[in-house]
Amino acid sequence: xxxxxxxxxxxxxxxxxxxxxxxxxxxxxxxxxxxxxxxxxxxxxxxxxxxxxxxxxxxxxxxxxxxxxxxxxxxxxxxxxxxxxxxxxxxxxxxxxxxxxxxxxxxxxxxxxxxxxxxxxxxxxxxxxxxxxxxxxxxxxxxxxxxxxxxxxxxxxxxxxxxxxxxxxxxxxxxxxxxxxxxxxxxxxxxxxxxxxxxxxxxxxxxxxxxxxxxxxxxxxxxxxxxxxxxxxxxxxxxxxxxxxxxxxxxxxxxxxxxxxxxxxxxxxxxxxxxxxxxxxxxxxxxxxxxxxxxxxxxxxxxxxxxxxxxxxxxxxxxxxxxxxxxxxxxxxxxxxxxxxxxxxxxxxxxxxxxxxxxxxxxxxxxxxxxxxxxxxxxxxxxxxxxxxxxxxxxxxxxxxxxxxxxxxxxxxxxxxxxxxxxxxxxxxxxxxxxxxxxxxxxxxxxxxxxxxxxxxxxxxxxxxx
Amino acid sequence: xxxxxxxxxxxxxxxxxxxxxxxxxxxxxxxxxxxxxxxxxxxxxxxxxxxxxxxxxxxxxxxxxxxxxxxxxxxxxxxxxxxxxxxxxxxxxxxxxxxxxxxxxxxxxxxxxxxxxxxxxxxxxxxxxxxxxxxxxxxxxxxxxxxxxxxxxxxxxxxxxxxxxxxxxxxxxxxxxxxxxxxxxxxxxxxxxxxxxxxxxxxxxxxxxxxxxxxxxxxxxxxxxxxxxxxxxxxxxxxxxxxxxxxxxxxxxxxxxxxxxxxxxxxxxxxxxxxxxxxxxxxxxxxxxxxxxxxxxxxxxxxxxxxxxxxxxxxxxxxxxxxxxxxxxxxxxxxxxxxxxxxxxxxxxxxxxxxxxxxxxxxxxxxxxxxxxxxxxxxxxxxxxxxxxxxxxxxxxxxxxxxxxxxxxxxxxxxxxxxxxxxxxxxxxxxxxxxxxxxxxxxxxxxxxxxxxxxxxxxxxxxxxx
Numbered sequence: 001x002x003x004x005x006x007x008x009x010x011x012x013x014x015x016x017x018x019x020x021x022x023x024x025x026x027x028x029x030x031x032x033x034x035x036x037x038x039x040x041x042x043x044x045x046x047x048x049x050x051x052x053x054x055x056x057x058x059x060x061x062x063x064x065x066x067x068x069x070x071x072x073x074x075x076x077x078x079x080x081x082x083x084x085x086x087x088x089x090x091x092x093x094x095x096x097x098x099x100x101x102x103x104x105x106x107x108x109x110x111x112x113x114x115x116x117x118x119x120x121x122x123x124x125x126x127x128x129x130x131x132x133x134x135x136x137x138x139x140x141x142x143x144x145x146x147x148x149x150x151x152x153x154x155x156x157x158x159x160x161x162x163x164x165x166x167x168x169x170x171x172x173x174x175x176x177x178x179x180x181x182x183x184x185x186x187x188x189x190x191x192x193x194x195x196x197x198x199x200x201x202x203x204x205x206x207x208x209x210x211x212x213x214x215x216x217x218x219x220x221x222x223x224x225x226x227x228x229x230x231x232x233x234x235x236x237x238x239x240x241x242x243x244x245x246x247x248x249x250x251x252x253x254x255x256x257x258x259x260x261x262x263x264x265x266x267x268x269x270x271x272x273x274x275x276x277x278x279x280x281x282x283x284x285x286x287x288x289x290x291x292x293x294x295x296x297x298x299x300x301x302x303x304x305x306x307x308x309x310x311x312x313x314x315x316x317x318x319x320x321x322x323x324x325x326x327x328x329x330x331x332x333x334x335x336x337x338x339x340x341x342x343x344x345x346x347x348x349x350x351x352x353x354x355x356x357x358x359x360x361x362x363x364x365x366x367x368x369x370x371x372x373x374x375x376x377x378x379x380x381x382x383x384x385x386x387x388x389x390x391x392x393x394x395x396x397x398x399x400x401x402x403x404x405x406x407x408x409x410x411x412x413x414x415x416x417x418x419x420x421x422x423x424x425x426x427x428x429x430x431x432x433x434x435x436x437x438x439x440x441x442x443x444x445x446x447x448x449x450x451x452x453x454x455x456x457x458x459x460x461x462x463x464x465x466x
Numbered sequence: 467x468x469x470x471x472x473x474x475x476x477x478x479x480x481x482x483x484x485x486x487x488x489x490x491x492x493x494x495x496x497x498x499x500x501x502x503x504x505x506x507x508x509x510x511x512x513x514x515x516x517x518x519x520x521x522x523x524x525x526x527x528x529x530x531x532x533x534x535x536x537x538x539x540x541x542x543x544x545x546x547x548x549x550x551x552x553x554x555x556x557x558x559x560x561x562x563x564x565x566x567x568x569x570x571x572x573x574x575x576x577x578x579x580x581x582x583x584x585x586x587x588x589x590x591x592x593x594x595x596x597x598x599x600x601x602x603x604x605x606x607x608x609x610x611x612x613x614x615x616x617x618x619x620x621x622x623x624x625x626x627x628x629x630x631x632x633x634x635x636x637x638x639x640x641x642x643x644x645x646x647x648x649x650x651x652x653x654x655x656x657x658x659x660x661x662x663x664x665x666x667x668x669x670x671x672x673x674x675x676x677x678x679x680x681x682x683x684x685x686x687x688x689x690x691x692x693x694x695x696x697x698x699x700x701x702x703x704x705x706x707x708x709x710x711x712x713x714x715x716x717x718x719x720x721x722x723x724x725x726x727x728x729x730x731x732x733x734x735x736x737x738x739x740x741x742x743x744x745x746x747x748x749x750x751x752x753x754x755x756x757x758x759x760x761x762x763x764x765x766x767x768x769x770x771x772x773x774x775x776x777x778x779x780x781x782x783x784x785x786x787x788x789x790x791x792x793x794x795x796x797x798x799x800x801x802x803x804x805x806x807x808x809x810x811x812x813x814x815x816x817x818x819x820x821x822x823x824x825x826x827x828x829x830x831x832x833x834x835x836x837x838x839x840x841x842x843x844x845x846x847x848x849x850x851x852x853x854x855x856x857x858x859x860x861x862x863x864x865x866x867x868x869x870x871x872x873x874x875x876x877x878x879x880x881x882x883x884x885x886x887x888x889x890x891x892x893x894x895x896x897x898x899x900x901x902x903x904x905x906x907x908x909x910x911x912x913x914x915x916x917x918x919x920x921x922x923x924x925x926x927x928x929x930x931x932x
Contacts, residue, residue, distance in 0.1 A: 268541065
């Protein structure tokens with residue numbers, strides 16, 4: 001039996017295992033700490049002399065003395081010269097408290113039409129591993145240190161070019177602040193606006209209810225403003241008294257409409273007159289099926305629009321890489337927010353993204369994904385046409401979610417609940433309506449992370465409910 | 467000559483280049499946008515008919531119409547049925563404003579004794595690239611999505627084991643919240659404490675003055691509390707009325723002392739009595755030269771201490787990976803802060819760090835770096851002994867900075883300024899003193915990112931000043 005037990009008073013047992021690679025001293029220290037924390041060695045209790053313990057455990061006295069010294073330095077033991085070593089009074093308070101029980105797991109869905117998740121199986125693992133390898137090889141020492149909190153120069157240059165080319169944006173490298181995805185970007189911009197005295201921010205209704213939380217944390221009030229089939233109601237926006245607005249102009253989330261041309265112009269007029277800021281959430285701009293993507297609103301008014309983009313939809317959410325294309329007047333504040341928040345985004349991933357874009361692999365992946373999503377979109381259309389022909393789909397020109405119009409009088413929540421009992425995840429428009437106002441019964445159907453057979457199975461399972 | 471110029475009214479010229487890979491339509495759109503932004507096409511100006519422009523440029527009329535349609539959708543052009551296409555009124559406001567001039571570059575230092583920077587040339591590129599490749603290969607689809615904002619389960623388990631083993635911490639995986647380095651960790655914890663009603667936070671003096679900024683942003687007051695050669699003055703802490711304190715117990719920054727055993731116990735007693743929180747900045751705990759690293763204070767009082775660690779010193783700052791080991795009562799708040807801030811840290815890097823630790827490569831790297839830093843430390847000691855024997859060095863038991871005691875009456879700032887004129891970066895203790903109180907003249911000498919010859923050169927260049 002390799003384990004040796006040493007009795008230390010009536011209860012304490014110390015287990016040392018000489019067959020393990022771990023040094024005996026480390027084992028002894030750990031065992032003593034555990035004994036104190038668990039209360040087996042009580043506060044004030046006297047330890048055996050180093051000589052006695054060494055003899056009992058078959059260790060050198062020097063080793064036991066070192067061990068006592070270490071635990072004394074850490075505050076577990078006390079020792080006055082000439083008197084015995086004892087367990088410190090406060091160390092006993094360190095006993096481990098029970099952890100929270102894990103929340104009961106949700107029943108598993110076989111098909112989940114949750115919106116906002118891209119196809120996670122298509123992530124270009126090889127290309128990204130290649131880009132990371134290049135980054136690890138080529139990073140300069142200073143790129144491995146604490147750099148410019150706004151991001152590495154090389155990526156800012158490459159991104160600026162990409163945003164000019166693909167999004168029609170006004171993008172000098174100096175305007176780009178790297179961040180870890182949209183969530184951080186909106187925090188940086190909102191805190192900067194709050195610092196400049198802005199207290200009220202308009203948000204789209206229906207829209208993401210998370211904005212209310214984020215605005216609240218920045219000390220601002222979020223005011224929902226209704227949208228219709230042409231996008232946000234600019235007159236209502238003007239009447240709201242907001243000096244900033246968060247928008248999804250290219251593909252409104254969740255209704256899927258694009259902001260109409262005359263609304264774009266009215267918005268820019270409002271922003272110029274009110275010296276207001278438009279925060280453009282450019283989340284899935286890369287995926288448009290009927291024509292070229294509509295250029296970013298930022299391209300029309302770069303000094304009034306902060307554009308926030310991300311690779312969460314184009315590559316994978318877990319990369320946590322995004323950018324803010326800033327009006328010049330906000331640049332310093334947004335960069336300082338980034339510095340205080342986390343001192344900048346990871347360097348190697350920035351270099352890797354620059355390599356991926358420069359090498360053309362990013363564009364190639366986007367072209368591939370446009371075909372993948374277009375095909376899933378067609379599958380969804382076909383499945384509904386076949387099994388629930390009365391249901392109209394909207395918002396399908398871009399991205400990877402759509403809105404299904406249910407028949408008048410249908411009960412959104414009942415449909416969602418019944419689908420869930422059949423292991424299909426459906427989501428009603430109700431969860432995105434921010435004001436109390438009622439709306440027509442609708443479902444928001446995400447299809448980005450569902451294979452074509454899964455889409456067909458899912459629709460087949462719930463078509464009778466629609 | 468491949469470039470064709472089309473005159474559009476007196477000033478406007480559009481350049482299309484048929485020899486480039488870029489489609490002509492994309493070129494035409496870009497050129498028109500630029501012309502509008504630059505003001506070459508003014509607000510309200512009438513564009514040629516699609517037929518006329520197509521003839522002039524040798525393009526199909528359909529292509530020009532598509533292009534006009536695109537720019538109209540983006541808000542650059544207006545068109546009413548039956549009338550001409552014109553430049554939209556607000557589009558002209560989008561002209562590019564000049565960017566900030568870059569700040570004048572600091573004169574370059576040939577040797578910089580700035581503290582807090584590890585050896586950037588020793589970053590284990592191959593090991594990290596290997597770990598990232600494994601991560602890219604093995605990540606499950608759900609690990610590529612939006613995951614638990616507290617971090618991936620696999621890394622939390624590995625880190626908990628590491629912190630138990632190396633830092634003597636009480637570390638269950640559920641207690642670990644991944645974050646992007648110390649800066650974010652302290653933000654998460656302070657905002658959580660502020661939410662729970664804590665308004666006053668004690669900080670070490672001398673110490674990092676950045677804490678005052680971060681506390682201020684969280685709506686709290688930072689109160690400097692003096693430290694002496696045994697660490698923070700716990701009586702002064704108790705008198706400050708603070709309900710939280712930020713500490714560097716293992717290797718105080720910048721003085722380099724370790725918190726004495728009886729102070730550790732007094733601190734824990736204070737925290738228990740006041741139900742206060744100790745935030746432990748465990749920044750360079752891995753590097754101790756005279757003995758095993760002193761265990762984390764967290765191990766003594768896991769429900770009163772939030773330990774924040776990072777790989778910034780052990781691997782590289784630009785990885786931006788860190789962790790908070792949380793008291794159970796703060797776990798939910800800290801995780802929610804993380805979720806709202808950025809929805810979680812990058813997934814592949816988390817998997818890579820787990821692989822690096824599990825494989826033993828992380829420990830091997832630490833052992834290697836301990837030798838590297840010990841050797842640089844000896845070089846610094848030798849150089850000073852030889853060239854400025856009157857200067858005493860303190861705080862060298864751990865980490866990679868030390869404090870040099872100047873002779874009484876020496877002028878810190880004058881020494882720093884004169885060294886800078888010799889291209890050597892020195893830093894006085896004065897920049898870390900938070901209260902107005904004077905202190906003995908001292909320098910904080912970082913030697914982590916300096917080779918041994920550079921340390922010798924640097925000391926030789928400024929020894930006469932000390």
